[in-house]
Amino acid sequence: GESVGLHLPTLSVQEGDNSIINCAYSNSASDYFIWYKQESGKGPQFIIDIRSNMDKRQGQRVTVLLNKTVKHLSLQIAATQPGDSAVYFCAEMEEYGNKLVFGAGTILRVKS
Amino acid sequence: SAVISQKPSRDICQRGTSLTIQCQVDSQVTMMFWYRQQPGQSLTLIATANQGSEATYESGFVIDKFPISRPNLTFSTLTVSNMSPEDSSIYLCSVVGGAETQYFGPGTRLLVL
Numbered sequence: 112g113e114s115v116g117l118h119l120p121t122l123s124v125q126e127g128d129n130s131i132i133n134c135a136y137s138n139s140a141s142d143y144f145i146w147y148k149q150e151s152g153k154g155p156q157f158i159i160d161i162r163s164n165m166d167k168r169q170g171q172r173v174t175v176l177l178n179k180t181v182k183h184l185s186l187q188i189a190a191t192q193p194g195d196s197a198v199y200f201c202a203e204m205e206e207y208g209n210k211l212v213f214g215a216g217t218i219l220r221v222k223s
Numbered sequence: 224s225a226v227i228s229q230k231p232s233r234d235i236c237q238r239g240t241s242l243t244i245q246c247q248v249d250s251q252v253t254m255m256f257w258y259r260q261q262p263g264q265s266l267t268l269i270a271t272a273n274q275g276s277e278a279t280y281e282s283g284f285v286i287d288k289f290p291i292s293r294p295n296l297t298f299s300t301l302t303v304s305n306m307s308p309e310d311s312s313i314y315l316c317s318v319v320g321g322a323e324t325q326y327f328g329p330g331t332r333l334l335v336l
Contacts, residue, residue, distance in 0.1 A: 119263065143323055154315050154327035155266070157224065200265060204323065210256070210281070211317075211325055213265045 119198065121218040130188040130221075134201035134214045139182060141203035145211070146175060146186045150197045158186070158199075188219075196221045225250050225320050227328035235334045236306055243302045244331045246316035251296035254319040257289070260330070261312045272299040272316075306335045 124130045136144070142163040147155035161168045161175045161184075168175050174187040184201050198218050202211040226249040236242050246255065255272040270278040270291055278291035293299040303310050313330040320326070 145324065147327075152332075154227075154330045157324055157326060160324055202266075202325075210268045210271070211266075213267070216265050 119216045119218050121220060123220045123222060124191050126191060126193060126221055126223050128191055130186075130191045130195070130219060132186045132188075132199050132217045132219065134184040134186075134217075136182050136184060136201065136203045136212075136214065138203060138205060138212070139179075140205050141212075143204040144175070144177060144184055145202045145204070146173075146184075147200045147202060148195075148197045149200065149216075155200060191219075191221050193221045193223055195219060224324075224326045225252060225318050227316060227318060227326060229314075229316060229328040229331050231331060232329065233332035233334075235336060238307050238335055240306055241302055241304045242306065242333060243300050244314050244316075246299045246301070246328055248297045248318050250320070252318040252320050253296075255293060255299045256317045256319075256325070257291060257299070257301045258315045258317060258327075259312045260315060266315065269301070269314075272301075303333065306333075308335045311335045 145160045146158040148158050149155045159170045159173050159175050161177050166177050172189045176185045198216045200216045201214040228247045230245045257269040258266045260266045268281050269284045270280040272278050272291050272293040274293045290302045311334050315330045317325045317327045
């Protein structure tokens with residue numbers, strides 16, 4: 112996994128606005144992608160996943176977009192709430208049961 | 224999703240000692256993994272815990288430093304041996320159940336003095 116030391120990128124949004132968190136992945140052979148949310152003092156929590164044969168998948172208030180051409184993944188959160196404040200990680204997997212490679216993470220801060 | 228617990232949740236240890244972390248799942252799972260998350264950083268895979276055989280370690284991690292056991296399909300342990308302050312991290316286990324999605328335990332927060 113990649114790391115950026117102690118200075119993770121931070122996204123600050125106003126409560127009620129939409130949030131977009133971006134992730135660039137490295138392996139063109141990756142065929143499965145997951146977004147995780149990690150709150151302070153907790154383990155990563157599964158949010159949504161997408162396979163490489165899709166370019167969009169929607170969940171409850173969240174949407175994941177996949178652009179394989181430029182190896183880019185994004186997580187959109189609609190009507191962001193204070194409870195959405197956390198660190199968000201994307202992760203890629205090359206094949207079933209294989210290891211997850213995590214992106215650096217983005218801190219989301221929601222202002223009330 | 225599977226319910227995963229880890230023990231201890233946190234510990235403060237002296238350098239040179241060892242700590243064994245337990246991971247318990249409430250259902251049988253096909254795969255279990257151990258990750259390390261250094262302060263302020265992302266997650267790095269340490270090894271895949273294989274049931275009934277030796278763990279598969281990632282580059283940079285060795286069995287002598289991080290011995291792993293997995294005696295059955297619901298339980299695994301990770302030992303952090305001969306600890307130094309650089310081992311201060313969050314250690315997380317994850318599992319893969321019927322689908323590909325990996326679910327994580329709450330983590331063990333380790334501080335080595």
